[in-house]
Amino acid sequence: MIIVHHLNNSRSQRILWLLEELDLEYQIKRYERDPQTMLAPASLLAIHPLGKSPVITDDDLTIAESGAIVEYLINRYSNARLVPDRDSKDYLRYIYWLHFAEGSAMSPLLMKLVFDKIEQSPMPFFVKPIARGIAQKVKTSFIQPQITRHLNYLETEISGTGWFAGSEFSAADIQMSFVLEASAARGGLNSTSHPKLMVWLQRIHAMPSYKRALEKGSAYKLLG
Structure with a gap:
């Protein structure tokens, strides 16, 4: 099962959008920014050493960085949807x-x-x-x-x-x-x-x- 470690008001919102567009099942684990510093909570450090979002876990894989997550989801799950022909x-x-x-x-x-x-x-x-x-x-x-x-x-x-x-x-x-x-x-x-x-x-x-x-x-x- 894909789990999106989702930080409010962050880039992880577009990962949710991609998953919805691909019609994939996923779960959301929510994290809230510190209201004073606006930084991600320390609990995200347990998922990835940088403690930032977006991060997804998919079975035993942990993937960070928006571009890497997009490429992973497209390559594994899209069946050539949402991506132009590779020879074009x-x-x-x-x-x-x-x-x-x-x-x-x-x-x-x-x-x-x-x-x-x-x-x-x-x-x-x-x-x-x-x-x-x-x-x-x-x-x-x-x-x-x-x-x-x-x-x-x-x-x-x-x-x-x-x-x-x-x-x-x-x-x-x-x-x-x-x-x-x-x-x-x-x-x-x-x-x-x-x-x-x-x-x-x-x-x-x-x-x-x-x-x-x-x-x-x-x-x-x-x-x-």
Whole structure:
């Protein structure tokens, strides 16, 4: 039996979505972030030494990292669903987006999250203007331009077919979902700046498998 070690408001939400799309049986073991630090609980360390999510167990296997989990589930259980033909150019795009999501795209979004927290964190009054000034400077001069560059690139790439890897929905779209939801939540993605990406978000959010995963995964604050 597949068990998803599911952390609230995390990348593991898209693993639930993939499992729903593949119509696989699975169980959810829930973990809650510390309300102060927003970090995963120490109990996840018993599943994987890094104590992060997503992690799945499947019989005697433990698999971490979103891309590795997606590839494992697709290769073992999909029967060629949600993946382009391996001899096609679309398959190369599929592999590219699987790795782009956690490689290039998430780095500036994570940096923005960190520097936002620096601005918002309590600190001695004499340090506050200096720390916040540095955080704002880094965000405006480097982080936000990088996020915008990535979003402009994605807007162009998706304009042909409306999906990331060819003319059909694939697991690459599932992998990219967290990136664009995070971008909409804190990276400036909106209908005015990137209308095609927002249409893509609306399409995936309307999918029955996505809605089922959301119901089973419970709170997912990236959407609000």
